[in-house]
Amino acid sequence: MMRMALVLCCLLLAATLARAAFYQLPPQPPQNRYGDLLLDRVSSAAGQKPVFFSHFTHRLRDTCRVCHFELGFAMKQGETEITEEANREGMYCGACHDGLMAFGHNKGHCDRCHTGDAQIDMETFGQIRQQLPPSPWGNGIDWSRTLDAGLIAPRYSLYHPEEQPMGYDKRLELSANWSMVPPAVFDHKSHGRWLDCNNCHPDVFNIRKKTTAHFEMRYILEGKFCGYCHGKVALPLDDCNTCHPGIKMR
Ligand code: HEC
Ligand code: HEC
Ligand code: HEC
Ligand code: HEC
Ligand code: HEC
Ligand code: HEC
Structure with missing residues (x-):
């Protein structure tokens, strides 16, 4: 019991420290x-x-x-x-x-x-935003739920209207190098609706789980790996919980 409490305590402290001290997130634009x-x-x-x-x-x-x-x-x-x-x-x-x-x-x-x-x-902006599911981050829009609900139907291809996402839906749990940090989730399905395999493979990520070198949070914060899109156009890096479900921030 004591041991549990200690581990929990460390986890909370580490996560809070992580955000406050190590991770200098840029201020969010309007x-x-x-x-x-x-x-x-x-x-x-x-x-x-x-x-x-x-x-x-x-x-x-x-x-x-x-x-x-x-x-x-x-x-x-x-x-x-x-x-x-x-x-x-x-x-x-x-x-x-x-x-x-x-x-x-x-x-x-x-x-x-x-x-x-x-x-x-x-x-x-306000007129469009108002009609879409809200989020505290980025444009203030939860883009995944917007697609799920069919509220927008962005073209997947300009030149081949019949083309569809490939249907590779594997969801990966990417365990962190720090034992007290819950794994990050990466879902091919929710990315495949917006992107081509080519946008990530092979330049940004290896096509094999946990083989991409230097795949760590500090490089993500520098705009590499997930930070290539997240923090610029896709949901920002302040949103720890969406990527690390269960991470304790306060
Ligand atoms: C895949 C199609 C597509 C491409 C590529 C595209 N646009 Fe557009 N853009 C549109 C459409 C459709 C509209 C809205 C229709 C209109 O206003 O005539 C639009 C509207 C705009 C507007 C008006 C304001 C707004 O955002 O609605 C600007 C400014 C603009 N585009 C700039 C650009 C620039 C700069 C580029 C290239 C760097 C670009 N667009 C590439 C389709 C595109
Ligand atoms: C749909 C958006 C769009 C429209 C409309 C548009 N431009 Fe551009 N233009 C661009 C983009 C994008 C660039 C490259 C931007 C950069 O500097 O990185 C550019 C570059 C230029 C340049 C830089 C030099 C060069 O040769 O590329 C000139 C000059 C220019 N545009 C003139 C015009 C003029 C004149 C018009 C109207 C007749 C016009 N543009 C209309 C998007 C547009
Ligand atoms: C937004 C980025 C992104 C896109 C787009 C993407 N992937 Fe991936 N993919 C990843 C990441 C991240 C990994 C894990 C890499 C690691 O852990 O080193 C991965 C791993 C894989 C793996 C290995 C899985 C395993 O269990 O080892 C395969 C196979 C794969 N991707 C195929 C595809 C295909 C096919 C597409 C297009 C339909 C695609 N990916 C689109 C990011 C992406
Ligand atoms: C209508 C065209 C268009 C669409 C759709 C579009 N982008 Fe872009 N994007 C651009 C252009 C143009 C640039 C600037 C490229 C350049 O200057 O070389 C850009 C730049 C970027 C950058 C770099 C930003 C920076 O600060 O350096 C990222 C990241 C990005 N896009 C991600 C995305 C993602 C993720 C999506 C889908 C949710 C998306 N884009 C949809 C046209 C588009
Ligand atoms: C090439 C661009 C790109 C890269 C790289 C990328 N993403 Fe995404 N991600 C997106 C876009 C676009 C969305 C759609 C939602 C949005 O724009 O906010 C998204 C959404 C998500 C979501 C929410 C999905 C949902 O189901 O609600 C999570 C979680 C996520 N990404 C995690 C990751 C992780 C972890 C990585 C790195 C392994 C990563 N992403 C790399 C573009 C990217
Ligand atoms: C876009 C998705 C995404 C977001 C948002 C995100 N992370 Fe991460 N994080 C990752 C990925 C991917 C890894 C690497 C997992 C691995 O080691 O395979 C990671 C790793 C970590 C690690 C382990 C140490 C390391 O450097 O690898 C910590 C601690 C961490 N993240 C904390 C945070 C905190 C705190 C936030 C919010 C401020 C956050 N993360 C936001 C995707 C994300």
Whole structure:
């Protein structure tokens, strides 16, 4: 009994310390700006204002896979060589912003992308958010429950509408290297609805459980492994419990 109490006590202390002292989580942006980007690899240098891109509005209609697999956008700001010429030829933004599916790359529309400021106005944001299941994190939306409930139906493929997720649904329990920390769960099913296998394998993770080197929380917090998406666009790293069910935080 004493021993149990001691272990419990250590667990609580360790988890609390972990959060307060080791893990310097960046402050959360306002909900309407979580996942917003201001692209300026070439714009300012060419005399145009930087380009605004909202993950929040775009993921309502398209899965990550459409942009980050089919259209070849990198999952790191500034890495993709997006140019106005490529856009006009129907690549990158121009795959949709062609004047048919979405406003095009013609005069009169330049300022809708080259805004110089990343923001979806609070009214538009509030109206959409209100209709979706809430979450304390990120955009304030529980995106998994949103899909479960069929409230949105983002495209899985832009070019092959009949294509479906592969149906590899294995759920993994990734035990931590620290004995008092409950394992992290990783569910292929909830990720496969948004992503392609290729978004994670083989560059981010090995295709074999517990074989990825340096797969630790401190690297995740630096934006590696799960932190590649979580903390930037997918639910933020403050949400310890969703990944480590049962972790005690206070
Ligand atoms: C409509 C297209 C589109 C969709 C859909 C989309 N993204 Fe992106 N994403 C982009 C673009 C464009 C960039 C910037 C790429 C660049 O600058 O090279 C980006 C960048 C990112 C980054 C890097 C952010 C940073 O701060 O460096 C991450 C992470 C990311 N996306 C994850 C996701 C995830 C996860 C989803 C699905 C929930 C998603 N994206 C859906 C277009 C999209
Ligand atoms: C759908 C969004 C979108 C629209 C509309 C748009 N652009 Fe762009 N534009 C981009 C993106 C994205 C980039 C690359 C951003 C960066 O600097 O990282 C870019 C880059 C540029 C550049 C940088 C130099 C180069 O050759 O790429 C110029 C100049 C430019 N756009 C001019 C225009 C003009 C003029 C219009 C209107 C006729 C326009 N853009 C409309 C998204 C857009
Ligand atoms: C997979 C399709 C798709 C791609 C790729 C895409 N967009 Fe869009 N985007 C849309 C649609 C659809 C709308 C809403 C329709 C409209 O307003 O005409 C939209 C709306 C927007 C808006 C208006 C504000 C908002 O967020 O609703 C901006 C700004 C924008 N896109 C910028 C971009 C930029 C910059 C890129 C490339 C970096 C890009 N989009 C790539 C489909 C796409
Ligand atoms: C969001 C990231 C992500 C995506 C997308 C993803 N996986 Fe994985 N996968 C992982 C992680 C994390 C592991 C465990 C790696 C480790 O522990 O070193 C893994 C492990 C695996 C394993 C080994 C399982 C075991 O028990 O050893 C297989 C097989 C696998 N993935 C197949 C796939 C296939 C097929 C797809 C596409 C349908 C896919 N994965 C998509 C992250 C992903
Ligand atoms: C390539 C991007 C990417 C990577 C890498 C990634 N995730 Fe995710 N994850 C997502 C997206 C997108 C969602 C959907 C919910 C959201 O956007 O908040 C999600 C959701 C989740 C959820 C909630 C799922 C549910 O069923 O409610 C958990 C838990 C999770 N991820 C754990 C992990 C873990 C653990 C890792 C690392 C082993 C990881 N993820 C790596 C993109 C990613
Ligand atoms: C996106 C999912 C995700 C979130 C959110 C997350 N973790 Fe982790 N965490 C992991 C994964 C994956 C591991 C590595 C598991 C392994 O060793 O295989 C891990 C490992 C750990 C470890 C073990 C030591 C180490 O460095 O590997 C601790 C302690 C930990 N996490 C604490 C936390 C705390 C505290 C939070 C909240 C502030 C948190 N985690 C949020 C996925 C997550």
